[in-house]
Amino acid sequence: MKTRITLLIVVIGLLHLTSAAANMNSDRSRSNKPSLVESFSGDRSSLTRAAEERGLMININPNENGLTEVMVKSNIGLTLLKGQYLNRDLSVPHGEFTYYHPNGRLESKGRYDHGVKSGSWVRYDLSGNELSVREYSGMSTEELKEAAGIYSMARSK
Numbered sequence: 001m002k003t004r005i006t007l008l009i010v011v012i013g014l015l016h017l018t019s020a021a022a023n024m025n026s027d028r029s030r031s032n033k034p035s036l037v038e039s040f041s042g043d044r045s046s047l048t049r050a051a052e053e054r055g056l057m058i059n060i061n062p063n064e065n066g067l068t069e070v071m072v073k074s075n076i077g078l079t080l081l082k083g084q085y086l087n088r089d090l091s092v093p094h095g096e097f098t099y100y101h102p103n104g105r106l107e108s109k110g111r112y113d114h115g116v117k118s119g120s121w122v123r124y125d126l127s128g129n130e131l132s133v134r135e136y137s138g139m140s141t142e143e144l145k146e147a148a149g150i151y152s153m154a155r156s157k
Contacts, residue, residue, distance in 0.1 A: 056080070060090070067094060078104040086114065101126050113138045 051058040055075040063069050068088050072081040083097035093112035101107045105128045110121030118138030123131045137144070145151055 062088065074102065078102070083112075091115075110136070116140050 048058055048060070051072060057073045057075070057077075059069075059071045059073075061069050063084070067084040067086060068090065069084045070081070070090065071079060073079050078100065080100050080102075081098070083093055084095045086092040086094040092115040094114055096109070096111055098109045099107040101124075103126060105126060106124045108121060108123045110117060111119050116138055117136040119136060121134045121136060123133075125131050139147065
């Protein structure tokens, strides 16, 4: 039983997608391990196999808007993640993403715009109480560095 709980906790840490690892540096309450999706960079069959090895169920379905919806559930059927991607190889998150704690309560929610966090991202504790709200500009790392004057981006002539 203790091994299953430990494994579930590790898996939840792995579920935070794409840019979450970069944003966790200042947040000690999260793991800085790569997400399940990042670990398998676009190979859907490997992603599904890895999820199953961890006791998770993953549903990957294209929707009517041309996006690919992803839902990850625990081995007891609790939803752990809901989100959608611009492409079928799951490399560009786009739209609303929602993460859940192992107890089924909301962990965090926010929006990606073409792979970049945008707008308000809200985090919650295990009891469902709001912990923090972070605002994201929707600008890529390169755009932020250019705006800060760190460097200028190359332009085509």
